[in-house]
Amino acid sequence: MAPLPRRRLELHHPLLRRNESQAGQNRDHFHRHGLRTINLLSAPGSGKTALLEQLAHRWPRPPIGVIVGDLATDNDARRLQRAGARAVQIRTGDLCHLDAALVDQAFSQLDCSGIDLLVIENVGNLVCPAAFDLGEQRRIALLSVTEGEDKPLKYPALFKSADAVVINKIDLAEAVGFDRCIAIANLSAIAPQATLFELSAHTGKGLDVLIRWLDAKAA
Amino acid sequence: MAPLPRRRLELHHPLLRRNESQAGQNRDHFHRHGLRTINLLSAPGSGKTALLEQLAHRWPRPPIGVIVGDLATDNDARRLQRAGARAVQIRTGDLCHLDAALVDQAFSQLDCSGIDLLVIENVGNLVCPAAFDLGEQRRIALLSVTEGEDKPLKYPALFKSADAVVINKIDLAEAVGFDRCIAIANLSAIAPQATLFELSAHTGKGLDVLIRWLDAKAA
Numbered sequence: 001m002a003p004l005p006r007r008r009l010e011l012h013h014p015l016l017r018r019n020e021s022q023a024g025q026n027r028d029h030f031h032r033h034g035l036r037t038i039n040l041l042s043a044p045g046s047g048k049t050a051l052l053e054q055l056a057h058r059w060p061r062p063p064i065g066v067i068v069g070d071l072a073t074d075n076d077a078r079r080l081q082r083a084g085a086r087a088v089q090i091r092t093g094d095l096c097h098l099d100a101a102l103v104d105q106a107f108s109q110l111d112c113s114g115i116d117l118l119v120i121e122n123v124g125n126l127v128c129p130a131a132f133d134l135g136e137q138r139r140i141a142l143l144s145v146t147e148g149e150d151k152p153l154k155y156p157a158l159f160k161s162a163d164a165v166v167i168n169k170i171d172l173a174e175a176v177g178f179d180r181c182i183a184i185a186n187l188s189a190i191a192p193q194a195t196l197f198e199l200s201a202h203t204g205k206g207l208d209v210l211i212r213w214l215d216a217k218a219a
Numbered sequence: 220m221a222p223l224p225r226r227r228l229e230l231h232h233p234l235l236r237r238n239e240s241q242a243g244q245n246r247d248h249f250h251r252h253g254l255r256t257i258n259l260l261s262a263p264g265s266g267k268t269a270l271l272e273q274l275a276h277r278w279p280r281p282p283i284g285v286i287v288g289d290l291a292t293d294n295d296a297r298r299l300q301r302a303g304a305r306a307v308q309i310r311t312g313d314l315c316h317l318d319a320a321l322v323d324q325a326f327s328q329l330d331c332s333g334i335d336l337l338v339i340e341n342v343g344n345l346v347c348p349a350a351f352d353l354g355e356q357r358r359i360a361l362l363s364v365t366e367g368e369d370k371p372l373k374y375p376a377l378f379k380s381a382d383a384v385v386i387n388k389i390d391l392a393e394a395v396g397f398d399r400c401i402a403i404a405n406l407s408a409i410a411p412q413a414t415l416f417e418l419s420a421h422t423g424k425g426l427d428v429l430i431r432w433l434d435a436k437a438a
Contacts, residue, residue, distance in 0.1 A: 043263040044345050044374065045366025071346065073372050094376060096315065096346035124373070125346055126263050127290065127315035146365040146391070147264025153292050154343070155263065157313060172365070175394050 015099075019132055022100035026135025029107065030118065035065070036214070037118045039134050041158060042142035043151070044124030047168040049076045050201040051142065052119055056085040058204075058211055061116055067106045068121040069098040076121065086110060097129040098122050117214065126151065130158040141194070144169040145178035152183075152190040159191040166210065171200040234318075238351055241319035245354025248326065249337065254284070256337045257433070258353050260377060261361035262370070263343030266387040268295045269420040270361065271338055275304040277423075277430055280335055286325045287340040288317040295340065305329060316348035317341050336433065345370065349377040360413070363388040364397035371402075371409040378410040385429065390419040 077089035141162035199206030296308035360381035418425030
């Protein structure tokens with residue numbers, strides 16, 4: 001059956017135009033505050049919050065700032081505050097992605113004095129968040145080995161839009177029979193522009209390489 | 220920040236009305252063909268296709284029919300055909316969920332002679348598919364232990380709408396430190412209506428109980 005993109009594009013069109021304008025304002029705003037800003041996207045349960053807990057502990061100039069989106073609960077903001085981050089929760093209700101206006105509202109609640117890294121943890125969803133620029137400098141797509149090697153092929157828009165791809169939970173790769181070569185071949189086909197990181201947010205392995213990249217991008 | 224559901228509801232309203240009407244027609248259609256029909260929903264990589272491969276092998280009256288939705292690729296339909304199912308792929312392009320009209324079109328391509336179980340494998344997404352009735356008899360939400368215990372709290376609409384919840388990948392529970400008691404408490408709070416199954420589509424453990432439930436619902 002042929003792809004049926006038109007209906008959704010028509011729905012989103014005025015929304016996307018408004019979003020682009022607000023995203024530009026956010027980008028200026030972040031720049032004036034001296035912030036490097038990351039939009040972090042993944043499926044539910046891939047380990048976005050676990051990665052940010054590690055980053056909160058290891059970032060060379062703490063604290064980091066986090067704006068975190070979920071449909072419901074403020075569990076993730078509380079987890080990140082316990083890890084030392086300054087975190088503001090957005091509860092989207094039934095909205096399947098963050099947009100630039102929601103991020104702008106949340107940013108006004110964040111004390112960003114002394115912060116140079118702001119991560120926006122998007123709603124867990126490999127489809128809808130891809131179309132919405134939040135004003136970030138860099139976009140990172142996270143993928144865990146337990147989800148299989150084929151996700152870049154099945155959710156191409158998100159991976160094509162990423163500056164970096166993180167493969168998480170590499171400590172489980174053997175247990176789940178993850179085929180690293182196939183995963184990397186799929187990523188190379190869909191997202192050749194993206195820098196690749198392989199790490200475990202659980203054990204901490206590989207995190208230093210990602211942190212050096214984030215820090216260099218900041219300079 | 221307060222939930223912001225209105226914008227999305229306004230967008231979806233005419234779509235949802237049209238969808239409900241088509242879903243009713245689908246339900247009549249499936250009933251006339253003597254089919255029990257399941258709508259299977261989960262995050263990306265939770266193991267929907269692996270579960271259906273097992274079901275294709277073990278269903279007492281093969282073959283099963285499957286309509287499978289993905290943004291891109293027909294990988295899943297081909298996997299399921301190799302497992303003995305009659306499978307039709309829907310490629311949604313950038314649409315984040317199946318709807319009743321897409322399922323109706325795909326159903327017209329399925330030879331359902333001799334089939335009594337039809338499973339609709341939705342797009343991997345814990346948000347958008349929840350609002351769209353496809354004309355199914357029963358809705359199953361799938362959750363894997365690698366995603367953590369809190370997903371029912373964070374994606375309540377989907378779990379509240381499920382007749383059954385399957386916890387998959389129980390063979391990995393110990394390796395990922397999955398806390399079964401917390402997961403079941405969260406499910407009981409959000410989805411007390413749902414029958415719970417715990418299984419591994421990888422090893423096959425627990426599948427017989429789900430198959431008996433599907434078969435009894437059919438009688």
